[in-house]
Structure formats: C-alpha cells, structure tokens
Amino acid sequence: MDFSVAFNAARESLPYMLGGVGWTAGLIIGAMLLGLTLGVPLAVTQVYGPRPLRRMVAVYVWLFRGIPILVQLYIFYFGLLAWLSSLPGLTGIGLDSPFTAAVASLGLTSSAYQSQIFRGAIQSLPAGQLKAARALGMTDAQAIRSIILPQALRLAIPAWSNEYSILLKDSALAFTIGVVEIMARMRSIASTTHEPVSMSFVAGIIFFALTWIGVKGLTLLENKVRIAGYTRQGAV
C-alpha cells in the first residue's frame, strides 16, 4: 500500500467530505431539538400524568425504541411522509425530502430515549421539592416549570450529551435515503477514487471531531449551570 497516494487522496477529498458536515450538523440539531421538544413533555406526562396518558407514553417509547432507525427511515421516507406530502395543502413544502424524513425518524427515536433521560432526572429529585411548591400555592404546571425542570434538566446534561454522541453516529444512516451527509460523501468518493480505507479514516476523524466538540460543549454547559453545592462528586 502506497501511503503517500492514500494520504494525498484523503487530503484532496477533505473539502468535499467537509461539505457533508453542514448536513450532518443539520440532522443532529434538528433531531436533538425535536427529541428535546417531545422528550420533556413525554417525561413530565410519564411522571405526573393520569394513568391512560402514562400508558400511551409508555407505548410510544416502546415503539420508537423497538424499531431500528433504518426501518423507520424507510417508513418515513417512502411511506408516511411521501403520503403526507401528497395531501392537498402539504405539497411542495419539502415534507417528502430525505432530510425531513431523516430528522423525523432520528428525532422521534431520540425523543423516546430522551424522555427516559428526563424521567430519570425528574424522579431523582426529592419529592419534597414538588410538595413545597404546591404548599406555596403553585399549580403543578408552575411547579414543574419553575422548580422541577430547572433542576432536572441540569441533572440530565451528562446523559443528554451521551444521547448526542449516539445520535451523531446514527445520523450516518441517513445516507441510505440520499441525504448527502458525511457518510454518503465518503461512499461516493471512495468508489470514484478506489481509496475506501483512507476515505473511511477521513470520515471517522470528522465524526470524532464532531462528537468531541458537542460533548465538550455540553460539559462546559454542565459546569456553567451547575447548582451551588453540587460538585463533580455529587451533592454536598
């Protein structure tokens, strides 16, 4: 194996591969935000909601945790979203794009996982916090918003950054429906240059860098919003 050839091929491919970062970042940000927006209310419902709603959340979580993302990508792209975008009023707004399908399936799956992260965090708070808030005359909604979630979301950051790193790598599956993110670019350039190994290295390094940046950023956030008295070793 001629390393200089491989190295040059890798170097020349870099701009094209980096062009996929925008798509990957878009997938991650979209999916994390979708997962967060759905995951928090799902968790709150699962902890505080009435029994029938709790059941429904449990079913939702089982469904999305149980079906592989690859299968969901196909269902959303070729099935659900293709059908939705054929409905009157929903055509031509990009519902049938591969990107939308990928954000939907990654985001919904992530919402199931994220809801369990937040549920754990909420349940780790002492029950007295909610009691004290209620005793002051707060409604449950007020108590959850100003007392429970500010604490629970802080506690959830380490697990949430884990979810980020998992989702980042799951996002590589989006190439299968034609999102031109990093993985898709790696495959196409590997087949034209016949340098699959060096191209995999480049893709791997880019994914690693994205993971590092995201996790590092979340660690900084975790330290910045840490509650006084809660050290790295736990509550004093």
Place this chain on the structure above:
Amino acid sequence: MSEATPILEARSLVKILGGNRVLENVSLDIGRGRVKVLIGPSGAGKSTLLQCLNFLIPPDSGHILLEGREVEKTSKRELCAFRQQVGMIFQDFNLFDHLSALENVRVALMKVKGMSKLEATERAVAELKRVGLADKATLYPANLSGGQKQRVAIARALAMDPKVMLLDEPTSALDPELIGEVLTVIRDLAQAGMTMILATHQISFSASLADEFIFMERGRIVEQGSPADLLARGAQSRTQAFCSKISELTGESGQSGQSGESGQSGESGQSGESGKAGAERRL
C-alpha cells in the same frame, strides 16, 4: 365571619394508606392567633394530619374549612388559592436547591401572586431580615446551615401572608446547637399573633407557646387540653407519660427552653415571657 369562626377547621378526616387507617376520624379547629401543638409517638399520624390539612396528602374523607368556608378540593384553582393562605414548614426544609435564599422566598411571590420582580425582591428581603438572614440572601441552600435553611423556609412561607402556619417537626432534622435559632423565630411568630399548628417533640418549648396540646396516637386524637392541665404533676394523662419519657431520653429538663435562647443570632431575642417558666416548672 364572626370572631368565633375558626381560621382553619378539619372535620372527621380519614386517611387510609396501604390498608392502615393513618387518620381515624380526626377533627380539630383553630382560632385566630392561637397555637396548637401536636404531640405523640412517631407513626401517630401528626405529619399525615398536617399534610392533609392543606391537601398535600388528600384525605379519603372529611372536610376542611378555611374561615368557615369549605375548601372544594376538586377545584384545582381553589386548592391553589387555599394553599397560598396556609403556610407549611417541613421537617427537611425543602428549599429549592437551584435557587438562592432570596430567590426561594421570591419565586412564589412572582409566579403565584404575580408580583413584579422588584416588588417581590423587596418583600423577600424584608422576610429574610425578619428571620435574621438578610446577609445570606445570595447564598444557595447547599451553603446554608440547617438552621438557616429552616429560617429561609419560614421566610418563604411568611412572604405569602398565610392566615395559618402548619409546622411539621421544624427542628427534628437539625443539629442540637441549631435548634435554638429556629425556635426563636417560631416564638417571635407566635408572639406576633400568627396562628399555628405545630408538630414537635420540643415539649418544654411548645408548652410555653401552646394554647392547646393535642396528643395523637395511632391516627386518633387521644387527649387535648392546655399544656398546664395535661402536664400537671399527677395528671395521669397519656400526654404526661409520653412527655416525661422523652424528657428522660433527651435529658430535656427545665432549662431546655433557655438553651434555645442562647443559640440564636441575636436579631430577635428579647422574648422571655412569663408563662414559659411556669410551664417548664411543671415538667
């Protein structure tokens, strides 16, 4: 509302938890400015009773009346309005850990009473001053001592202008040397005319404040009456037997009330009313 209408009244409260009748037909009422003290062995239902009084634990049956008006517990709105008027102090403080002392006192003023931040801050500072913690306003719960935490909790409850305060063993989780500062605040409150129902094991302290002792056992009120009557030598009361037992165990004697006084920070000290010494001698 006539003078005689109790501020808070509970009628025939029943609570069953896991097949146990934790509260068995408990009724009590309290008039304006009165102090009633719940005593009894642990598991007697004191804490459950207090939490039923503001529906933190919903009673299985029975009625609660605030100033003669029954609280409609199925209306969430009415429940919240009712709880605003009933201050609650917990054994383990339950300060909001992510908020500073000031923010702990302020949060409900803003969220529940709809005060502006400025108004709420002014009120919170005043309440912290009242419990001698004006200089700790920016500290977080983790950086406060147990006694200071409980005083912040009291300030937080007082800021809502409650008509009655429920105190659930407010000093039981405190180190002995920190009990005094909390008792001093409670004494000041009583002297300022606050209506209070207090569950405690601080017998001699509460005997000096209480208009009435309520002795509970196995979910029932077994005895009630003035501390002087129940604790009198030779009273043969269940209360007296219980109190002399815990006095023996804790070494609490005639001086215990005073030890409270000496531990305080000095903001609000000069209490020393005359009824106290008398009550303690009877112990």
